[in-house]
Amino acid sequence: MIHFQNVTKRYGEKIVLKNLNLEIRKGEFVVLIGPSGCGKTTTLKMINRLIEPDSGRIFINGEDASKQNAVELRRKIGYVIQQIGLFPNMTVEQNIAIVPKLLKYPKEEWQSIVRSLLKLVDMPYEDYAHKYPSELSGGQQQRIGVLRALAVSPPIVLMDEPFGALDPITRDSLQEEVRRIQKKLKKTIVFVTHDMGEALRMADTIVFMNEGRIVQKAAPEEMLRNPADSIISTFMGRHITSGRQSVPLYAEDFMRTKVLKVPKTSKTLECIELMSRRDVNSLIVIEDDETYFGTVTIEEIKQHGKAGRNISELVSNETITIGRKEDARTALDRLLESAANYLIVLNDDLTVAGIVTRTSTAKALGEALWGEMPA
Amino acid sequence: MSELFVAIFQHLLIVTVAIGISSIIGIILGILSYWVRPLGTFLIWFAEMLQTIPSLALLALLMIIFGLGNITMIAGLVLYALLPIVRNTYTGLSSVPSHLREASKGMGMSRLQRLFQVEIPISIPMIFSGVKIALVNSLSIAVMGVLIGADGLGYIIYRGIQQQNFARILTGAVPVVLMAILFDYVMTKIERFLSIKC
Ligand SMILES: Nc1ncnc2c1ncn2[C@@H]1O[C@H](COP(=O)(O)OP(=O)(O)OP(=O)(O)O)[C@@H](O)[C@H]1O
Numbered sequence: 001m002i003h004f005q006n007v008t009k010r011y012g013e014k015i016v017l018k019n020l021n022l023e024i025r026k027g028e029f030v031v032l033i034g035p036s037g038c039g040k041t042t043t044l045k046m047i048n049r050l051i052e053p054d055s056g057r058i059f060i061n062g063e064d065a066s067k068q069n070a071v072e073l074r075r076k077i078g079y080v081i082q083q084i085g086l087f088p089n090m091t092v093e094q095n096i097a098i099v100p101k102l103l104k105y106p107k108e109e110w111q112s113i114v115r116s117l118l119k120l121v122d123m124p125y126e127d128y129a130h131k132y133p134s135e136l137s138g139g140q141q142q143r144i145g146v147l148r149a150l151a152v153s154p155p156i157v158l159m160d161e162p163f164g165a166l167d168p169i170t171r172d173s174l175q176e177e178v179r180r181i182q183k184k185l186k187k188t189i190v191f192v193t194h195d196m197g198e199a200l201r202m203a204d205t206i207v208f209m210n211e212g213r214i215v216q217k218a219a220p221e222e223m224l225r226n227p228a229d230s231i232i233s234t235f236m237g238r239h240i241t242s243g244r245q246s247v248p249l250y251a252e253d254f255m256r257t258k259v260l261k262v263p264k265t266s267k268t269l270e271c272i273e274l275m276s277r278r279d280v281n282s283l284i285v286i287e288d289d290e291t292y293f294g295t296v297t298i299e300e301i302k303q304h305g306k307a308g309r310n311i312s313e314l315v316s317n318e319t320i321t322i323g324r325k326e327d328a329r330t331a332l333d334r335l336l337e338s339a340a341n342y343l344i345v346l347n348d349d350l351t352v353a354g355i356v357t358r359t360s361t362a363k364a365l366g367e368a369l370w371g372e373m374p375a
Numbered sequence: 376m377s378e379l380f381v382a383i384f385q386h387l388l389i390v391t392v393a394i395g396i397s398s399i400i401g402i403i404l405g406i407l408s409y410w411v412r413p414l415g416t417f418l419i420w421f422a423e424m425l426q427t428i429p430s431l432a433l434l435a436l437l438m439i440i441f442g443l444g445n446i447t448m449i450a451g452l453v454l455y456a457l458l459p460i461v462r463n464t465y466t467g468l469s470s471v472p473s474h475l476r477e478a479s480k481g482m483g484m485s486r487l488q489r490l491f492q493v494e495i496p497i498s499i500p501m502i503f504s505g506v507k508i509a510l511v512n513s514l515s516i517a518v519m520g521v522l523i524g525a526d527g528l529g530y531i532i533y534r535g536i537q538q539q540n541f542a543r544i545l546t547g548a549v550p551v552v553l554m555a556i557l558f559d560y561v562m563t564k565i566e567r568f569l570s571i572k573c
């Protein structure tokens with residue numbers, strides 16, 4: 001969808017972007033993050049040609065951006081900035097309708113767009129459409145800023161630290177809304193932030209930049225697990241220590257407690273049926289006294305299972321288990337070396353407390369540091 | 376009495392025509408100055424220089440071109456009024472917050488669309504204030520019209536001086552002062568209203 005090819009940008013002597021290559025897929029939520037001055041905004045503004053590269057090319061939908069008319073290109077790309085940038089001389093409705101009007105949409109059409117967009121963020125048309133931006137709170141203003149960028153349903157939306165100036169609670173709910181809208185409308189979003197929490201929460205892919213280069217491009221969990229450079233660990237580490245300095249973390253803090261358990265006397269068919277109904281590919285098997293017995297995977301049942309037999313014959317006890325009060329560090333290390341993608345967390349009486357997965361880890365980390373995460 | 380009203384009317388007419396012309400030219404020059412910074416620096420320097428020429432000298436110079444009469448007075452007032460209008464237009468446009476300029480550009484507005492939909496509406500209070508200053512100044516400068524054969528209240532004041540008729544001088548001067556105060560008051564109100572809206 002968006003493709004940077006050997007893009008370089010200089011200001012005088014200073015090289016701001018060095019031979020940047022970046023591929024952004026359709027429908028992907030990409031977050032650019034990195035220290036101040038690393039070139040995030042510059043990268044973003046090259047997509048809508050507010051900044052032109054000195055060398056290299058940028059393709060949008062396979063077309064060279066520099067060969068397109070800049071004004072027309074920009075109308076097809078949503079743009080949200082940190083300072084919100086609602087025009088004070090226009091009402092909420094007029095602000096949202098700017099691009100539709102530039103594109104000469106008929107009046108009925110842009111009016112219905114304004115209505116449906118306001119509905120999307122629970123701001124009733126009757127109450128808000130005719131207000132001026134100065135009559136709204138900061139959070140409401142940025143909601144309108146986001147809607148304005150979505151008005152002609154552009155396939156690409158650029159956001160430069162859109163929630164940077166908002167208080168934490170408003171920021172949380174806007175993050176959630178944007179994520180929801182993105183999922184629903186399937187937009188390609190390029191989002192700049194220097195808040196790692198925000199990046200972990202929102203991104204499909206995080207692009208970490210430093211001094212005009214991409215240091216790492218990875219999914220959030222992957223970046224948490226495998227930071228490519230010490231600067232990334234520092235970036236995340238700073239969040240981790242500042243969020244939870246004096247409270248030690250245990251395995252139980254990272255686990256998911258809703259897990260599927262079956263007694264070892266269950267029949268193979270029952271198990272298969274349960275797995276397919278709940279869309280999982282392994283089950284935890286427990287003893288009659290509810291203590292942990294082992295795990296069974298769908299492959300195992302399919303390969304060796306015979307109808308009507310007890311599941312206990314197929315159970316493996318290779319999955320790593322860990323006590324719920326083990327320290328988090330050990331738990332994470334074990335998780336990373338585990339072949340099974342998860343660990344079983346046991347209570348003191350050896351019953352199953354939950355499991356630790358990569359997703360539950362990322363979620364718990366986020367929660368520990370920045371409060372409640374969206375499910 | 377009817378002589379007074381005619382004079383007031385002529386005075387106002389000369390001033391409004393001059394300010395009308397000057398606003399059009401001044402706002403256009405202000406916009407050009409904003410678009411092309413070096414031109415702006417030059418234009419504002421030029422307009423400031425015009426202001427330093429004593430009004431009598433300026434009118435005398437214009438008289439060489441336009442001869443005696445109202446046209447010369449209007450031309451003089453237009454030149455005098457340029458500075459506040461150009462300067463305020465330029466300052467107003469330049470002080471549009473850069474994030475609004477960026478937002479409008481990033482959304483795909485052309486240069487003219489940005490000007491008419493965002494930059495001018497936001498600068499209106501500032502531009503209007505320039506017009507107000509120009510108009511109030513022009514009301515008193517227009518009194519000089521009598522020296523170059525233009526109509527207006529200057530004529531009544533001049534005759535009063537010649538006849539050493541104090542009452543007659545006041546008859547001409549008081550309306551000038553009153554009009555200046557009135558315009559200033561009303562236009563300041565409008566200016567406030569405009570800036571609240573923005
Ligand atoms: N117009 C300009 N002239 C000169 N240098 C510039 C200009 N714009 C940006 N720079 C420099 O380019 C570098 C990258 O800027 P950019 O705005 O992309 O950083 P950023 O990653 O967005 O930083 P931040 O997190 O502070 O917003 C910075 O060092 C900045 O000082």
Ligand SMILES: [Mg+2]
Pocket residue numbers: 040041042160192
């Ligand atoms: Mg930036």
